[in-house]
Amino acid sequence: MRRQLVDVATCRSGDKGNLLDLSLMMPDAAAYAVVSAQVTSAAVARHLAPWADGPVARYELPRLCALKFVVDGALDGGAAASLRVDNLGKTLGAALLRLEIDWPDDGPARPRF
């Protein structure tokens, strides 16, 4: 079945210059395994294409059941230069949670949030 990340993970975004820094956090190792297999840097770059033109770096934190993504060119020149109402990109972590992935029918239960 297809599921949006919002059903299986949480995300907080931050900024440094024109870089968007995303932390994608899963509730347990089983969810981490499913998500990390599919949410590649290419998948994130494709998903966020309307917002970011730069490359996406991905970092794995299996012990913390989390992935980090650093998305270049995502903040319209950076918080102090951006014309966007969300100049800090505070809502772009939530935008990542709109991404759909394949979820095993007998996969881990959705988190409590």
Next chain:
Amino acid sequence: MTAVRMGGGLGFYGDSHDPALELITAGDVQYVGFDHLAELTLAILAKDRARDPRLGFARDLIPLLRDLWPAARAHGVRLISNAGGLNPWAAARAAAEVARTVGIEAVIGVVVGDDVMGQLPAVCWTDGGDEPDRVPVFANAYLGAAPIQQALAGGADLVITGRVADSALFLGAAAHAWGWDLADAHPSAAAIQRLAAAAVAGHLLECSGQVTGGNHSGDWRHIEGLDHIGYPIAELDADGRLTITKVTGSGGRVSVDTVREQLLYEVHNPARYLTPDVTVDLTEVELQREGADRVAVRGVRGHARPGRYKVLAGYRQGFLGQGVVGFSWPDALEKAQAAAAIIERQAAARGLSPHPPRAEYLGVSAFHGPLAPAADPAGTNEVYLRMALPTDSRAQAEAFSRLFPPLALSGPPTASGFFGVDRVRELFAAKSGTIARHAVDEAVAVVVRPAARFLDGG
């Protein structure tokens, strides 16, 4: 003392310092650190300084000290703040005025030398290099914890710095408490691990409520008491064992999830989180619940500190004019779009900018744009139009903002909910790079004096 206890008292210029009072009076802390400086806060401070040479520091320092300093002196809590911004001397004088006004005797330590405007040719630019080669508004190195440790060793009750790494505000306190040698360029593996744990403590404290349940993407619904949120406390022992907690009875929550979220916040590569004092590796970290609102942070590792300091420079980039107006059902989105077209034509006819304005529809797609599902045009109850125009001059930006109120009588129907004419914002671009440590360290100075002596001309 089995562990030094440090509190995070402020997360940005404009954050509330009220919860810091509770840290001081009921938190059993020895130090509270205050992070006033986001990346481009210095651009705001540069404007202040250009207007008045006695400014250029984060002015929320003044009410903060008025409210907190007497209690801090009474409880023996030492305060560390980067509110000095571009003008730590002026911040120290302002602090000394507060000490006189509220009637306390205190010792102030000032750290200067982060300004590298005079050393721009020595900076190796790594990011934002397409920025035209013009003079920045500010250029500062992110100093480490050593000068803070030095100020505390000199007896400062209040340490005021300019730009330092956020974590250094706390690492400096820990280094003073445990007598760590920060000058050693080749520390032992055990020393590096301690430094890394202290840097993580600082990182977890620097954003105030963001580790105690604020802006938490997880179980936010069930986090109680954000109206009286407790700011974080780090307990750090001499070997770098770290626990995060908060004052008992305060609002918010310290859980494995809230700590994990702040631990990873803005670190970029978690295997190489760069600070001037140590390179931190978070990949082996484990978080363990130790009790109510107590989380232990284990497995922090580190590598030698980078050979160079990070530098951030800011450049003027014109102005931003903006306007906001709401429209009601029926056809709310269509009306907002019609208003946007009117404003765009008016801006073009007046030659306000070579660029078109940006139009966003709040309540429909402003935050997620094309990633958000299309709104039901008939069913949308109301839509706010927000437009932004980059201009060369402040006057052009103001003229753009003034295009909005007339929509009330001369635009599509039901225009409402004006918030007045929006303030113009000055825009800044940033460029970052690195500079050799020794080039900066030669200019770093730490001055510790009784507060009253800062009033004698400094």
